[in-house]
Amino acid sequence: MGGIYHGGSSQVSELLVARGVRVEFEKIVAVRDLDLRLSGGQLVGLVGPNGAGKTTLLRALSGLQPLTAGRVEVLGHEVGGEGRLTNPQLGLGPDTPPVYEELTVFEFLEFIARQYRIDAAARAERIDFWLEKVWLTEKRNQKIKELSRGMRQRVSIARTLLPNPGVILLDEPAAGLDPAGRIYLRELLISLCNQNKAMLVSSHILSDMEDYCTHIAIMGHGEILRFGSVREVADHSEDRCRYVMYLVEAPPETDGILQCLEGIRSLRRSDHKVEFEYDADRARSHELLREMIKRGLRVCSFAPVAPDLEDAYLRAGIRQVE
Amino acid sequence: MIGDTVLSNPICWGQFRLMGGARRVGMWTGAYAVIAAATFGVACRFAENLTVAQVADYSLYFVGFAQLILILPIWGNRIYKAVWTDINGKMMESHRLSPTTGSSAVVGYMIGPGLQVACLCMVNLVAGIVLCSLSGKNMTAWLAGHVYILFLAVFAWSSTVLASLCVGKAAGAITALFVVLLIGAWRVVEFVPGLGLICGTEMIGYCTRVAQGGNPGGLPAGAGLSLVVQILVILLWMRGAAGKFERPDLPALSTEWASLAYAGWLVVALLGLARAEELRLPLPLVGFAAEAGWQIVATLIVSLLFVILPLRSAAVESQGWLQQHRDLAGDKPSSPEMVALLLALTTVIMIASVPVWLSSRSSSASVTWPAVRETLIWTTASVVLTYVSVAAMYRAACALRWKKVDSPVMWFVFVVWILLPLGDGVLQAYREAATPGYVAEPTALTACSPAGGLILAWNDEPLFLWEGLVFQAAVCLGLFIWQRRAVRAVRARRVLGGRQTSGGVHQGA
Secondary structure, three states, rough: OOEEEEOOOOOOOOOEEEEEEEEEOOOOEEEEEEEEEEEEEEEEEOOOOOOOOHHHHHHHHOOOOOOOEEEEEEEOEOOOOOOOOOOOOEEEEEOOOOOOOEEEEEHHHHHHHHOOOOOHHHHHHHHHHHHHHOOOOHHHHOOOHHHOOHHHEEEEEHHHHOOOOEEEEEEHHHHHHHHOHHHHHHHHHHHHHOOOOEEEEEOOHHHHHHOOOOEEEEEEEEEEEEEEEEHHHHOEEEEEEEEEEOOOOOOOOOOHHHHHHHEEEEEEEEEOEEEEEOOOOOHHHHHHHHHHEEEEEEEEEEEOOOOOOOHHHOOOOOOOOO | HHHHOOOOOOOOHHHHHHHHHHHHHHHHHHHHHHHHHHHHHHHHHHHHOOOOHOOOOOOOOHHHHHHHHHHHHHHHHHHHHHHHHHHOOOHHHHHOOOOOOHHHHHEEEHHHHHHHHHHHHHHHHHHHHHHHHHHHOOOOHHHHHHHHHHHHHHHHHHHHHHHHHHHHHHHHHHHHHHHHHHHHHHHHHHHOOOHHHHHOHHHHHHHHHHHHHOOOOOOOOOHHHHHHHHHHHHOOOOHHHHHHHHHOOOOOOOHHHOOOOOHHHHHHHHHHHOOOHHOOOOOHHOOOOOOOHHHHHHHHHHHHHHHHHHHHHHHHHHHHHHHOOOOOOOOOOOOHHHHHHHHHHHHHHHHHHHHHHHOOOOOOOOOOOOOHHHHHHHHHHHOOOHHHHHHHHHHHHHHHOOOOOHHHHHHHHHHHHHHHHHHHHHHHEEEEEOOOOOOOOOHHHHHHHHHHHHHHHHEEEEEEEEHHHEEEEHHHHHHHHHHHHHHHOOOOOHHHHHHHHHEEEEEOO
């Protein structure tokens, strides 16, 4: 059984606990015996290639996808089991927002509020609050069918957050959002995180996730390949590191010299700037620098680049699922 | 007040808003009322040879017909469309994520999509009352007819919600089949009197007579019993639909509930057989009178189809348990074959009581106890083999994770039940036509089919029965072996799969 992924201290209450979650579709294993724990105040970014099992995992955690094996608990209550599959304390924002096209934005959210038995007196106020949060106040009385994809996505986010769930799962919430929308979404997620919600957000926009996630889970072939805080995942590397070097001058033989050096990979040069991958070990990089100077390269600066999520993702050895 | 209660149901409210809300519904209702009144006015003005009372009398027929059309097919279709649209557009998943309970959702779907139609029905009801008073017809009968129609409608709506949740798009075909069954119900009831109790066919006849404005006479004999049966079926269907809403991964009815429903059907079937004479509709309506033997055979065949419900549930639950309990520890659910055996024996015991009862009631009955002793032995064996075969097929399909677990059973029913006797019939007819002096009679092919065999056994044609039974036993044995191998292979794969995945350990923070 895989290790249990959790990022918070044990003192923080665990709002979502998944043990041995396995989802199979006929002969395909979409999620493979996965364990996951989410505590309040954690915002876990779920990344991985298409077909890695991210959406299936989110659906399985929400109870919409029946488990082949395993168990999911939300706030101590088992999802599925003998009772109903879902738990109203959990909010799921799917990648394709389900909406009633013929209703206005306000009517649709009122419908959701009624489903969640939100007090009639507080209903309108709460809907308006969330419409403002997702920047849709102006579209309040517009039919959903008249909205753009990005705006529908915002309606979906409002629908998910309206009942004030303790655990929030969002599948590609930034898909279809314009740059300003992405910035607002980031702020919204950070504010929810500060309200001690447990969140699991899948996305392909790694640069954004680096800004707002507390933890990152890299998923591939139904398994979590890396899990940890953003820094831990970003810093994680096998043995290699990316280096940037600036030369005082770049004579024609520069490329030949660099290519002859042992251990250098992914070499790129544009004029005086050279980028390459080399051993992460400091002593070895020192040896390399000495060798380059010895061979006549006039090095102006030489430094390892702090790895980011994109590097970590690429280094995780993930390939597109066929 | 009723409106508030109905609209406090979120799905009802949602569907009402989707129709455009009170303003749009009110507009449609007003327009309908105006058109109806105008049509009546024009009819009175231009029908020179008819008095207003006579026009009202004819109009009552149209209003009654419109009422039936609105309440049954149109309302049912709205329900089907609403459920299907929600499934297709993933709104059903949104509902499932919310605290909406299954029963609330089912009530919402039964009433919500039909609220606009309900307003038109109210117009018809009022129009009917006015027309009754104008034509001098019995107003009480008109209102009583509506009560009956309402029960029938709730039965149809609950069936539609259940079918839509269980089979999605195919529910449209099922609803259409239901309507066809209702239309042709008088003939079906002649063969399976128990169905008459469930469908309330007597009530349809009564209501039609009311709608036609004729003298409906007294209440049908089985009206009370029909109502009780219908209420029970409605509750069962609603429970099944609520269960399916909450747990789409499980069968609508658990093995226990489905077995109970099956036992209930047997009781209803038995009551129908025992009261066949009372339930029998006037001969001109039906055109023939089925004999007790045919009624028993038809009831048994319907039971063979009905038993699919509990056997499917047992197989799905059994497979689910195997998946969740790799160590095979804990309370294991009953095996589908055991459920099949129990249900088969219950069926035969209950059906056997019919000849006993008929013998004690009348010495002239066509089916009597001593005469059918051997037939019952054959029936018992055939029913047991058929039920176990169906259970084995479901279990194998579930173990092999076939997407359509019903496929093997459907093929089995089509090929073994229908195609064999049908092929035999065609072959015999061809030989009779081609060979002078040849007398067509059923061969072993017919007896190989459980349905064909039952027809032969219960109608004094005991030809090739035991040969047919040998074939059925061979099929059952083959299916049982297939099932065992499928289950064993899956178990082995699961154990292996568990070992493989346990190797990859990834330690988190």
